[in-house]
Amino acid sequence: MTLLQVEGLSKIYPDGTKALDNLNLEIRTGEFVVVIGPSGAGKSTLLRSLNRMIEPTNGKIRFKGEETMGIKGKKLREMRRHMGMIFQGYNLVTRVSVIKNVLHGRLGYMSPFKGALGLYSKSDTEAAKSMLQRVGLYEQMYKRADELSGGQQQRVGIARALSQKPDLILADEPIASLDPASSLTIMHYLYTICKEEGIACLCNLHQVEIAKKYATRIIGIHKGSKVFDGSPEELTDDMIQLIYNQSHAKVKETA
Numbered sequence: 001m002t003l004l005q006v007e008g009l010s011k012i013y014p015d016g017t018k019a020l021d022n023l024n025l026e027i028r029t030g031e032f033v034v035v036i037g038p039s040g041a042g043k044s045t046l047l048r049s050l051n052r053m054i055e056p057t058n059g060k061i062r063f064k065g066e067e068t069m070g071i072k073g074k075k076l077r078e079m080r081r082h083m084g085m086i087f088q089g090y091n092l093v094t095r096v097s098v099i100k101n102v103l104h105g106r107l108g109y110m111s112p113f114k115g116a117l118g119l120y121s122k123s124d125t126e127a128a129k130s131m132l133q134r135v136g137l138y139e140q141m142y143k144r145a146d147e148l149s150g151g152q153q154q155r156v157g158i159a160r161a162l163s164q165k166p167d168l169i170l171a172d173e174p175i176a177s178l179d180p181a182s183s184l185t186i187m188h189y190l191y192t193i194c195k196e197e198g199i200a201c202l203c204n205l206h207q208v209e210i211a212k213k214y215a216t217r218i219i220g221i222h223k224g225s226k227v228f229d230g231s232p233e234e235l236t237d238d239m240i241q242l243i244y245n246q247s248h249a250k251v252k253e254t255a
């Protein structure tokens, strides 16, 4: 089933940089899609345009059957509840506990008053504990977030995104700040939990080998355009060369 449909998405930044150029994309329920492409290709701009952290210049975005371009206020907040975001720099509130960071994923479901006072329900708290169990951090839940290693902080980031009960996770270079071993641990948790929960994931990565290991589908972007859309098997070495090095006019789109 189609979860997200993007048509003709473009983003021109105020300084004239064309970061996305008429991009089309479809994500189905439960897919694990990895976006690759050279630095500056527009990967972050794409992810952030989908949840409207960045305002696209043009195009249509349909999420769970609803047009999301132009929606504001309550409707935008409701849409964002269903799109969890994972960041390269984790974006935790480092001075508060691990479990509080996970509970922040519930803020979109609470009144601003209850949220400001941290009045989380018992069931939210129990769910947060169970998320932390799943990412192997149950024992660390009352530590301050900044007492954890980078890899552990990113596991908190995953648990926080999951506590939103999202249909889609947008992961913007989730392993770019981590060593190779921690990177694989993070990808393992992200992939496994998304699969188990039936959550779709759109993940930007620089590491092509890791993309091929986990993705059910890979999208290659170059200068803001989609130039490859296919299975990991279809992403041959020649195709990788073309995505990273050459004019996308030569790159065959496979889907």
Ligand SMILES: Nc1ncnc2c1ncn2[C@@H]1O[C@H](COP(=O)(O)OP(=O)(O)OP(=O)(O)O)[C@@H](O)[C@H]1O
Residues within 6 Å of the ligand: 013, 014, 015, 017, 018, 019, 037, 038, 039, 040, 041, 042, 043, 044, 045, 046
């Ligand atoms: N706020 C901004 N204002 C102007 N140009 C921007 C802005 N943010 C990004 N860009 C430009 O838009 C283009 C796409 O940037 P983006 O960060 O989306 O690429 P990326 O593929 O995620 O790169 P990287 O892999 O290095 O993170 C680049 O040319 C970048 O310099």
